[in-house]
Every structure is written in C-alpha cells, then in structure tokens.
Amino acid sequence: MKRGERAMRQQQMRASLAREDLIRPDLIRKDLDCLRHKIAKIEKRSTARFDNTSFAQSVKSDSDNAHNLVTLPKQYENNRHNEDILQFDDPALDTALSGGINLGALTELRSQETRQTGAASAFTWILAHQMQSFLKQKHNEDLPIVFISETSSRLEGGQIYPPGLMSLGINPATCLFIQPRSLHDALWVAELTAKQKSVAATILEVRGNPQNLDMAGTRRLHLRAQSAGRPFFLLRQAGEEEATAARLRLGVQSAPAALRALPSQRAFSNSLSNPAFQITLEKSKNPAPQSFILEWNHDSHSFTTRSKDISSNPVDFHQEQPPDIGGGISLSGNGSDQASEMGRVVAFG
Amino acid sequence: MRLAALDTNAQAHKLREGQGVTEARAICPDLDIIASDDAADLAFLNALADWADRYTPLIGLDAPFGKPQGLFLDITGCAHLFGGEAEMLKDIVSRFDQMGIYAQGSIAPTPGLAWGLAREFNSQYALHDHKAESAIMNWDNFEARFRQFPMAALRLPLDMLLALDRVGLKKVKDILSAPRKPLMRRFGPLLLKRLDQALGQEEEPVSPRLPVSDLSLERRLAEPIGRQEDIETCIEQLSNALRSDLEKRGQAGQEFMLMLFRMDGVVRKIMIGLSAPSRDAKRIRALFSQKLAAIYDESDAGMGFETIRLSVLQAVIKPDVQDSFVDGRNVQTSMHQLADQITARLGEESVVKPVFHQSFIPERAASFMPVIQHVKHDDQIAQSQYYDRPIRLFSNPEPVTAIAEVPEGPPIRFQWRRSQYQVARAEGPERIGAEWWIDGESAQTRDYYRVEDKSGRRFWIFRQGLYERETHLSQGLLPKWFMHGLFA
Secondary structure: OHHHHHHHHHHHHHHHHHHHHHHHHHHHHHHHHHHHHHHHHHOOOOOOOOOHHHHHHHHHHHHHOHHHHHHHHHHHHHHHHHOOEEOOOOHHHHHHOOOOEEOOOEEEEEEOOHHHHHHHHHHHHHHHHHHHHHHHHHHOOOOOEEEEEOHHHHHHHOEEOHHHHHHOOOOHHHEEEEOOOOHHHHHHHHHHHHOOOOOOEEEEEEEOOOHHHOHHHHHHHHHHHHHHOOOEEEEEEOOOOOOOOOOEEEEEEEEOOOOEEOOOOOEEOOOOOOOEEEEEEEEOOOOOOOEEEEEEEOOOOEEEEEOHHHHOOOOOOOOOOOOOOOOOOOOOOOOOOOOOOOOOOOOOO | OEOOOOOHHHHHOOOOOOOEHHHHHHHOOOOOOOOOOHHHHHHHHHHHHHHHOOOOOOEEEEOHHHOOOEEEEOOOOOHHHHOHHHHHHHHHHHHHHHOOOOOOOOEOOOHHHHHHHHHHOOHHHHHHOOOHHHHEOOOOOHHHHHHOOEHHHHOOOHHHHHHHHHOOOOEHHHHHOOOHHHHHHHHOHHHHHHHHHHHOOOOOOOOOOOOOOOEEEEEEEEEEEOOHHHHHHHHHHHHHHHHHHHHHHOEEEEEEEEEEEEOOOOEEEEEEEEEEEEOOHHHHHHHHHHHHHHHOOHHHHOOOEEEEEEEEEEEEEOOOOOOOHHHHHHOOOOHHHHHHHHHHHHOHHHEEEEEEOOOOOHHHHEEEEEHHHHHHOOOOOOOOOOOOOOOEEEEEEEEEEEEEOOOOOOEEEEEEOOEEEEEEEEEEEEEEOOOHHHHOOOOOOEEEEEEEEOOOOEEEEEEEOOOOOOOOHHHOOOOEEEEEEEOO
16 A cells, blocks of 8 residues: 555656646746847847737838838948858848858758658758859859768658759759768768868758757857858758757748749739748747748749738638639649540551 | 599699599598688689789689689789899799798799699799799790690690590690691690690780779888878878879879788778879878778788788879969868768768759659769760759658549648648649650559648649559559658
C-alpha cells in the first residue's frame, strides 16, 4: 500500500511539474514582450503590436509623420557602409528587419514541417541568388552558390531539382552541390565554405535540430561568415525553434500563390502563378514576431509584399467556373469540353 | 591431387610438376604440401610488381593462364640510373633476398631470352660470387649459350615439350638451324613463334600492367621518412620540379598519383583528381594533404618510406594565363580549388554539379555529376527553358491515394504520408509520354498536376496511366497517383 501511495504522490508531483512547464512559455513570452517593448522605447522605434494589419497602419501613420521617415533610414545609413544588406523595397518589412537581411551573417530559415520544405528551400535559394546577382553588379564577379545538404534532408524532403531552380529564375550551372555522407562531414564543409570570399552564399540544409549546431556551433559559422562578408543560410527542415547565434531567424511557410492574369486583365480564378511565401520573423530585433507575405516574380527577379486579405480566401475551383478565359487560351482543369478520345496512333505499314 | 609447383628442395628430391601427391609422398614421406591458390599468388605478384615499379614504369606480369610465374621489366633507358645493368640486377635480386624472396633474374635483349636465361642460370649463387655478368646477355654473346639451352627455356607447354623430347629434340640448337616447314607441320606455330621471339625476329612488347604516366618524378631518400608533414614537403618539392616540365610542354595536370615505397616493399598509392587542371605546387600539396589527413595513419609508415614518386596520370593542354593584380586581391582560393579540397576529403561523388539531359521524364531531365567528371566533358546539352518545375523532387515518386474526377480531372482530395490534403486550386494536366525506347512499350503515360491545398502548400502530383487506353477496369488495373515534388 505504502509503495502505491508513494507512486501516486510521485505521479501527482510529475503532473504538477508538467503543468508548470505548460504555463512557463506563456509567462516567458509575456516577460519577453515587455522587455522588448522597453528596449524599443529606449531606441525610439515604433512599438506597435505587430500583427500584420495593424503594422501596416502603423507604417501609414509613420509616413504621415515626416520626422520618422527621415530618421529611420539614417539609422541604417552607417550600417550600409560596413555590411551588405539585402532590402525588400518594402518599408514595413525592411523596417522590421532593421534595414534588411544582413548579408555578412548567419541567417536561419526554418520550416516547421517537412511538407513546407519546398517553400523554405525556395526562399533560401532566392535569397542566395539575390546575393549572387548583387555581387555581380557590385564587383562584376561570377561567384557560385554552395548548397550543402545532409543525407536525411535529401531523403525526406526530396532532392533539389535543377529545372525547378530555373523556373525560379536561378541558373543552376553557377551552383555547387555538396552531398556529404554524414552530418560531421557536412559541418566540415560548411565551416570551410563559410570563410570563403570566392563563394556568393552558402546554404547548409539540416533536418531537425542536430546537437552539433547549437549556440557554439552556429557561432563558429556566424563568425566565419562575418569575416568573409558572405551570407550563410542555415536551412532547417522540420526543426524546432532553438537558440542559435543567428541574428535573424525566419519561419517560412508557403502562402497561396498569385492568380494568373488573363489578357482581359482579370484574374483567372483557378490558376497558380507566382509562388508566395509567408515569412515570420521569429528572431529579430522586434518586440513581437511579425509575419509578411512575399510573392516572388521570377521574371523581374523581385519580391512584392501583399497584405493577407487578398489571398486569404482561395478560390474553390469546384464551385467556381472561370469567368472569362479570353481569346485563344484553352481551359485547363475543370473544363467541360474534354478532348475526344483518340485511338492508338499506329505508324503506317 | 597433383603437384603444381616445387621449391628447390623438392626439385633436389627429383619430384616433378604434375606428379600425383601420393606418388610424391612415396618418394619423400615428410613432404610439406600446401594447397595452391592462384589468386593469392597473383595478388602477391602484383604487390611485387608494385614494388618493382621503382626500377621502371613498364612492368608486365608473366602469368600464362592465370598462373603467376614471374615479372617482365622493360628496363630500356633505365639501367644507367642504377649504375648499369649488372648493378641493377644485383640490386633487384639482393633486395628480393632481403625480403625473404628467392628470385632468379637475368637481363637479355628480348623477353624470351631473358625468360629462358633466368630459369637456366642460377643467379642467386652467381651474384654472391660477383659473377653477375653471366646473368646478362647481349646480342654479341648470346648465340653460344642460347644454343645450349634446353627446350624448356622456350616457354613451351608441357605436352609439347614431351612431344619434342620423344623425337630427340632436346636442346635449342637442335631446332635452331633445322628446316622450319616440317617443324611447323608437326608441332604447330607456337614452337617457331617462341623461337623467333627469343631471337628478336618477332616483336614481343612487354604489355604494361598499369597505364604509363605522362610524367613522373621520384625522389629516393637517404633516410626513410614517416611523418605526414615530411611527406607533404616532399610532395611540394616534387610538384615544383614537375611544374617546369609541364610548363615546357604547355600542359597542366588533371590527375596525379603519389606512390610511397615503404622499406619492407609495400607500396601505397594515392590518387587525386583536380576539377580544373593545374600545375600549382601548393595546390597539389594541399589536395594530397587533405587526402592524407583522411586516410593516412602514421603507424602505417612502419620503418618509413624510402622512395616517393609523383606522377601525372593525365595532363591536358592549358594555355598560360598571366596572373593579374586584381585576382590576387580578394579571391583567397578559387572555386575550383575549393571543389578540389572538398573532393579530396569527401570523395568525388559528394561534390556535384547539375547536368541536363534531353528527356521529358522529370527524373531523367536532370542529374548530378561529380565536378571532376563535369570538367572533362564540357559539352553540356543546351538548357531548355523550364517552367513550373518543383524545387524539390522525390527521386522515387511516393504513392498517394487520391480522389479525382474521371478521366482527366485533377485530384480533389489526397492522402500523402498519412495526412489528408484538400485541394484548393489545380493546374494541369501536363501530359508526359513514357519513353518506350527505355521503359518498354507497356510503360504508362503520366499526367502531371500542380495542386495547391487549402493552406497554400503546392505539390506536383501525377497520375500514371490513362483511363481506358492504358488501364482496364476489368483487369483490376487502375491509374495510380504519385507525389513527385514540392513547389516553392
């Protein structure tokens, strides 16, 4: 009996502990938010609660206030002289990123689930590609992108497909793919390439949260990237949020794609055009995580931000018929007029 | 069981090759019999050939019918490096002796003569008596001795020797001036061929075991070395020396091989390939040091390496490019050097570049090829424009269960990796016909759809097989659905 009682008590204690664990992140989050707000006040930055819509408003109010408009860019003026910064040409996003993505640093990109890997890796590749073309403009150097992928990430999330890179507007011939057999080898290569100036950008893809890439491990990579002045992207496939030395961690998810425009300038409801990404600033200088939706145009090689509401109601293609198909464009998908069946075409004789 | 080979002791007891083991035991009851193992013998002979590589790069195995018997060394132009033919032969045989191997050697103008002489003349004793000259034949003095050779010295099969013996042809002189026609008729072409080969009337080149390298340079060390740093220093000195030779030819090395000759006769070979040809000593050293770091173990050096050789296995013509001031400024190591460095450590299949092929089947349209090979065949197929291909492709399409409109509608709902997905939008189909010339005529057509689910994830899904035309409900064959890739 006594033993039974003890076991019961232990179980209760464990349960209460677990409950505390459950509560704790909330408390921490609150404290953290408070602190961040205080810091933001000291730094005289906008302290709006950032979910996307209210943030857009806050930017608007900023634009009314000429004073803010002038001071903000100045703040980053010094920065721009020292380090290369990738800007999105969107004031709200660039402000949230304190000017843009720092290119001489370790940046972590994370996909929560394996099925989001497509979006995360595409976004990372696009960033690396931006760096590549930036260097080409600035120094007239054709430098390659190095992509290091660990075996398990390749097996689970699929191989990077070169034609897929081309459809994003990236030339895969200027890239070097490293496929090490073990994580240990992958980290060795990562360390080697991170310090190279002859590389435009390095992407290291890992799956989950391997122990070698903790605070100390990522710090080594960050310092090397910093001294070389080249970006290092840590692409985490299906990983948890983890404290690392990365200055910026972005959570990447796919967002509904843009609609194709018909010749009549109307959107074609059941179509998939430019890919869109939902970027969450999980770790940055901001008081609260913010989220943006970016659309990538592979022809103009640029991002456009879009507010959430445009695409939040994807068209149900089974109910809606395309309103207008324009001249000379055949109906795809749920077309009523299927091609009539053909027999096998047999060569003559 | 029969005797396949005999040592000198056994020969002294008048045992013969091909004798039954029982008979042999009757002659000599305390006989040691070891089962013959041709494969192991051949491996041993190969190791010896590696070792003998220090004398000449042209080494052929004498292993008729897979039965290893000896080594042919083509020492044309090499003997003076070792102080003349006599000294060289003495060096070879005495080194074998030190390794505990009984060897008989001879030097003669043709492989055939040398073969016969080595077997007839017991070099071991003669060398101890400083009579090495008698193991060496040249065109001036060969005739008299060759006439006295027994028939066995002509590399003939046993049954032919017996047949010759039966008609009283016991020595070479018996057939040397005999009419050729009857000999030919009676014993076939081999006898005269061997005779001509011995006399040099028919050419018999020594076919080298390994491809002979374009350029090779070696260093014999007075004191054997074993430390990795020492080996690397040596490599750098050698490649510096090779550089001038390569420059004279206007070439640069693409593949290099390092041979380390250990004191006890073991030879280690290390090969590296470069992603871009080079003759830069520092770079070659760096690559070998990567490779050595991965595989070298100092305890392996044993007593140390006495000779180090660096060869250029493959050289390509490379025009000289002048270094500019600008290049030196910010490029620490060029891309090729980086690729080489990684290749040397991780192996060539780990460092790859994409190649495009002329195929519409997605998994065949592109593949990855080691950078080293990529350089060699530079003729890439022109990249056609690809639209709407996924960024990630599963090399094995993963089966999904899908609900879709029959016959050609996109999926409405599907299950992949144990999760359900509701399709919000879809584009397609993109029909890709099977490549019957590879997959056979029964291969099925694929209809690819780009689908987006309710939360915006985009997938590339295909249906394999067309309704009615390629599948028959009556046979229970239905088109199958597969997940092939993830879009951005």
